[in-house]
Amino acid sequence: MNTQLKLLIFFWFLIVIFGTGSMFLYSLTPGKSSALERAPGSTKLLENTGNPTLLLFIHPQCSCSKATLKELVKLLEERGPLEVKIIFINPSNVENFLDGEIWNQAIRIPDVDVLVDTNHVEAKLFKVKTSGHAILFDESGKRVFSGGLTASRGHEGTSSGSEFIRSWLQNRSEKTFISKIFGCSFFKEE
Amino acid sequence: MKRRPSYSGREWEIFEGHMDEIRQETDRLFVWLFCFQWFTVILISVILTPYTWVGSESSVHPHVYLSVFFGGFLSIFPIIKLLRDPGKSENGYIVCVSQIIYTILLIHITGGRVESHFHVFGSLTFLGCYRNKKIIYLGTAIIVADHILRGLFLPMSIYGVPESSLWRALEHTGWILFLDIFLLMAIRNQTHLILHIAQRENALERSVANTEKMVKERTIELVETRKTILDQQQKLLKAERLSSLGQMAAEIAHEINNPMGIIATSSYLMRAKIEDGEASKEELLDSLSDIDATVGRVSNIIRGLKNVSRNAADESVRAVPMKEIINDVVSISADKFKAHSIAFTYVDKSHEVYCRRVQISQVLLNLVTNAYDAVKDFQGDRWIRIEIKQDPKWTHILVSNSGPAIPEDTKVRIFQPFFTTKEIGKGTGLGLSLSQSIVENHGGVIELKDNVAFTQFDVRLPKFAA
Numbered sequence: 001m002n003t004q005l006k007l008l009i010f011f012w013f014l015i016v017i018f019g020t021g022s023m024f025l026y027s028l029t030p031g032k033s034s035a036l037e038r039a040p041g042s043t044k045l046l047e048n049t050g051n052p053t054l055l056l057f058i059h060p061q062c063s064c065s066k067a068t069l070k071e072l073v074k075l076l077e078e079r080g081p082l083e084v085k086i087i088f089i090n091p092s093n094v095e096n097f098l099d100g101e102i103w104n105q106a107i108r109i110p111d112v113d114v115l116v117d118t119n120h121v122e123a124k125l126f127k128v129k130t131s132g133h134a135i136l137f138d139e140s141g142k143r144v145f146s147g148g149l150t151a152s153r154g155h156e157g158t159s160s161g162s163e164f165i166r167s168w169l170q171n172r173s174e175k176t177f178i179s180k181i182f183g184c185s186f187f188k189e190e
Numbered sequence: 191m192k193r194r195p196s197y198s199g200r201e202w203e204i205f206e207g208h209m210d211e212i213r214q215e216t217d218r219l220f221v222w223l224f225c226f227q228w229f230t231v232i233l234i235s236v237i238l239t240p241y242t243w244v245g246s247e248s249s250v251h252p253h254v255y256l257s258v259f260f261g262g263f264l265s266i267f268p269i270i271k272l273l274r275d276p277g278k279s280e281n282g283y284i285v286c287v288s289q290i291i292y293t294i295l296l297i298h299i300t301g302g303r304v305e306s307h308f309h310v311f312g313s314l315t316f317l318g319c320y321r322n323k324k325i326i327y328l329g330t331a332i333i334v335a336d337h338i339l340r341g342l343f344l345p346m347s348i349y350g351v352p353e354s355s356l357w358r359a360l361e362h363t364g365w366i367l368f369l370d371i372f373l374l375m376a377i378r379n380q381t382h383l384i385l386h387i388a389q390r391e392n393a394l395e396r397s398v399a400n401t402e403k404m405v406k407e408r409t410i411e412l413v414e415t416r417k418t419i420l421d422q423q424q425k426l427l428k429a430e431r432l433s434s435l436g437q438m439a440a441e442i443a444h445e446i447n448n449p450m451g452i453i454a455t456s457s458y459l460m461r462a463k464i465e466d467g468e469a470s471k472e473e474l475l476d477s478l479s480d481i482d483a484t485v486g487r488v489s490n491i492i493r494g495l496k497n498v499s500r501n502a503a504d505e506s507v508r509a510v511p512m513k514e515i516i517n518d519v520v521s522i523s524a525d526k527f528k529a530h531s532i533a534f535t536y537v538d539k540s541h542e543v544y545c546r547r548v549q550i551s552q553v554l555l556n557l558v559t560n561a562y563d564a565v566k567d568f569q570g571d572r573w574i575r576i577e578i579k580q581d582p583k584w585t586h587i588l589v590s591n592s593g594p595a596i597p598e599d600t601k602v603r604i605f606q607p608f609f610t611t612k613e614i615g616k617g618t619g620l621g622l623s624l625s626q627s628i629v630e631n632h633g634g635v636i637e638l639k640d641n642v643a644f645t646q647f648d649v650r651l652p653k654f655a656a
Contacts, residue, residue, distance in 0.1 A: 009284060012267050016291055019260040023298055024340075026252055061248065063239040067301045091246040131243075154239065155302040184243040 030180035031130025059131030131183030147179030564593030
């Protein structure tokens with residue numbers, strides 16, 4: 001093997017490493033998020049049912065959120081008393097925005113309320129900016145968890161967020177947890 | 191303790207040849223696989239994640255770019271290398287790196303689907319086609335390094351949990367090693383098998399070489415033997431010719447003596463008439479004409495004798511008019527036919543035959559002499575006939591006579607050397623045997639015909655020279 005070929009293979013290998021690294025970097029870059037300590041008073045999403053409530057904000061066209069809904073289904077297999085609401089953001093200026101696989105995926109999940117948030121009213125109240133943002137409130141309206149249910153962008157599998165919710169529902173510890181969210185943005189950057 | 195077999199240099203050479211073929215074949219397989227994988231990852235990304243969204247605005251999803259460009263990069267470089275240098279030993283390692291990274295890419299763009307993890311098992315199995323343990327080691331090392339490094343520093347990207355877990359890395363590695371055991375065993379067995387085949391091929395090669403050497407030696411021996419036989423045959427032919435000539439000498443001397451008598455008488459009469467002054471011009475011219483004709487007859491006899499008795503060892507095959515051969519024979523025999531009232535007929539249509547002229551003349555003289563011996567004292571019709579016939583493949587020289595039928599026990603031995611029915615001192619018993627050899631050397635056949643009412647020999651010569 002001549003030196004020229006060795007160099008070529010070496011550079012190819014470097015680019016492969018660089019490409020693989022970039023892939024992981026993109027995969028692990030979270031969306032923007034902020035976490036309220038308590039539920040906003042003006043929201044219509046929380047009812048006083050005496051159960052904790054999990055809100056999950058979804059962009060209906062975000063392909064990464066398919067993994068989030070799959071993780072939600074796994075989480076709900078042993079949920080106990082828990083109100084679950086999936087809120088689809090729906091800008092009024094786009095027709096048929098809700099139609100698609102993700103909507104169909106959501107409405108097939110049993111014992112879950114699927115709601116539509118036209119013009120991001122509720123999303124703004126809860127200060128959520130990224131699809132796949134889940135917020136868990138206890139019975140009193142205190143925020144227990146805020147973050148995503150997937151470990152990386154569109155990647156199925158256990159995540160710290162879903163593990164915490166599962167643990168909290170079983171143990172009701174005093175701890176709260178915030179995790180990263182991976183998904184499409186609800187709003188354009190101002 | 192079982193000893194490992196040792197292999198010779200040639201066996202390793204054959205083994206390397208087979209391994210090179212296997213590498214080239216596997217390279218071709220991976221060219222198609224890389225094309226297929228590239229197309230597949232693009233298709234998957236377009237179907238699963240065509241767009242990324244910011245509110246209500248969409249743009250092409252980074253996964254699509256990733257599949258097109260990074261997938262392309264992973265495919266095109268190995269494809270060019272494999273097509274340019276098929277069978278090179280480094281190809282397997284390049285393919286290995288690319289293939290394992292393809293697994294990571296596929297898992298990534300399918301959103302970590304459990305099913306896409308099977309790609310790594312398929313990839314390792316495909317890499318096993320190179321029958322090179324080092325490639326399996328490299329592939330496994332990349333997978334293990336990926337699991338350990340990402341497990342330690344980016345656990346979320348590979349296991350989906352924020353805490354690093356060495357045990358999980360070991361579990362994944364264990365499954366890979368589980369597959370490796372079977373792959374390495376298969377590679378070892380196949381390598382031994384190919385080595386075994388190389389041993390067999392080497393043995394076969396040696397055997398073929400020995401056989402070829404033996405065949406060459408035997409061929410040389412055969413050529414020498416054939417040369418000896420031909421020399422002996424020539425000597426026999428010469429002996430037979432001399433013998434025949436010896437026998438003919440007396441008859442020919444008689445044949446020549448008669449014309450010489452005619453010449454002597456004519457010249458005596460001419461001289462007497464001239465001395466007596468009684469010789470007219472017409473009478474002298476008549477006597478001279480007789481002398482000329484008689485000298486012509488003698489010349490014919492001598493020419494025929496010369497043609498038939500020439501040394502024919504170096505004579506080449508050429509097209510000879512049959513008429514010339516017949517004339518050689520007839521010129522020698524015409525007078526004795528006449529003396530015994532034997533009718534000689536010759537049926538010819540100006541045929542030519544490819545042969546050695548002197549040899550075939552000798553065969554014909556032999557047959558005609560035998561025919562003459564058979565009919566000269568026969569109490570019925572006495573005739574000898576030579577007839578030339580042709581079919582698409584052969585020229586037949588048919589020599590027939592009206593003599594008594596040949597007994598059955600003579601027929602079966604007639605071509606045997608030293609077999610003769612003539613009186614002692616009259617025949618060597620080699621005439622027909624040598625005639626047979628001469629005809630066979632011409633690629634022809636001589637046989638005694640059974641299906642005719644008289645005695646007939648058929649000399650069959652190929653119509654065209656070989």
